[in-house]
Amino acid sequence: MKIILATGNKGKLREFTQMCDTEVIAFSEILGTLDIVEDADTFKGNALIKARTIYEKLESEDYIVISDDSGISVPLLGGVPGIYSARYAGEGASDKENLYKLVEAVKEQGVEKTKAYYTAAIAIVSKYGEYVVHGWMHGDVLSTTKGEKGFGYDPMFVPAGYDLTLGELNDDVKKSISHRAKALVLAKPIIKMMQR
Numbered sequence: 001m002k003i004i005l006a007t008g009n010k011g012k013l014r015e016f017t018q019m020c021d022t023e024v025i026a027f028s029e030i031l032g033t034l035d036i037v038e039d040a041d042t043f044k045g046n047a048l049i050k051a052r053t054i055y056e057k058l059e060s061e062d063y064i065v066i067s068d069d070s071g072i073s074v075p076l077l078g079g080v081p082g083i084y085s086a087r088y089a090g091e092g093a094s095d096k097e098n099l100y101k102l103v104e105a106v107k108e109q110g111v112e113k114t115k116a117y118y119t120a121a122i123a124i125v126s127k128y129g130e131y132v133v134h135g136w137m138h139g140d141v142l143s144t145t146k147g148e149k150g151f152g153y154d155p156m157f158v159p160a161g162y163d164l165t166l167g168e169l170n171d172d173v174k175k176s177i178s179h180r181a182k183a184l185v186l187a188k189p190i191i192k193m194m195q196r
Contacts, residue, residue, distance in 0.1 A: 001126065001195050004030065006054040006067035009086075011151035015180055016066070018171070020188075022195075024066070027054045043069040043083060044132050047123035052130070061127040064194050066187070070120040070179060072153045074141055077105055085152070095152050099145065103156055107143040116141040116157065120179040122187045126194045133190070135182030150174060 003024050005016050017024050027034070036053050038046040051067035058065070071085025081088035081102065089097040106114060118137040123130065138160045145155035147167025155167030159177055166174055175181050 001062055001064050003191065004054060004058065004063050004065045006036075006050040006065050008033070009151075012068055012070075012180075015175070015178075016068070016184070018175060020184070020191075027058075027065075031057055038069065038083075041083065043071065043119050043121035044123070044134070046083060047121040047132060048125075048130065051123040051125040055125040064124060064126040064191060066191070067123045067125075068120055068180060068183075069123075070118060072102075072116055072118050072141070072157065074102070074106070074114060074116045076109055076111070076114040080105070099153055099156060102141065102153060103143060103145060106141055106156075111143065113140040113142050113158070115139075118157070118179040120183040122180075122183045124187055124190050124194070128194050131187075131190050133183050133186035135179040135184070135186070137177060137179040137182070 003022060004027050005013055005024050006027050007013060008028060013026050036050050038049055040046045040049055046069035047067045051065045055065040071082055073079045073082045087093055089101040116139060120135045121132055123132045140158045142156045142158065145167065146165045147155050149168065150166045155165055157166050159166065162169065
C-alpha cells in the first residue's frame, strides 16, 4: 500500500520522507491542489480532517494517508499560536511573517525567553481504520531569532537540554528530538501493521 502525506508543506514532506523507512508521496502528486478547511479546535481534529478528506478523494483502498497537524504553544501568551501556528499572522501568511509576529509578542512581554512547546498530532487513515498519535517537544522561545535551518518557528525555539535554536542545530539532532519524530515513532508500528 502506498503512503500518501496529506500536506502541501514542503518542510513537513521533507521531514516525513527522511524519517520514514519507505516512500512517501505528497497528495498533490495524485490529486493536484486542494483547499482543506481545518476548522477543528485541536491538533488531533485538524489532522483527522486532512487525512479523511484526502483518503476519500483518492477513491481507492490501496492507500494509507498520513496527516500531521502541529504547532507551537506559548503558555505566557495564553497558549497561542497553538492550532493557529500556520496562520498566526493571518491567512496566507509566510513562515517568516508568523515567526516575526511571535517574536514581537514575546518581546512585548518584556522577557528574553519563555517556556514553550511544540505539539504534533499524526492521523493515519486507511481501510483498516483511523488512528491518531501525539508527540511533544518542550523548551523555550526567544525574543530574537538565530540560525537559518529548519522552517516555521525553528529559529526562535531552543529545545530543553540545548543551548542552540532548532534553526542552528543540525538536522540529525532535530530528527531525534522533534515532536514530529516522537509522534512518528508511535505511528510507524501502526503504518507497518496496515501494510501487511
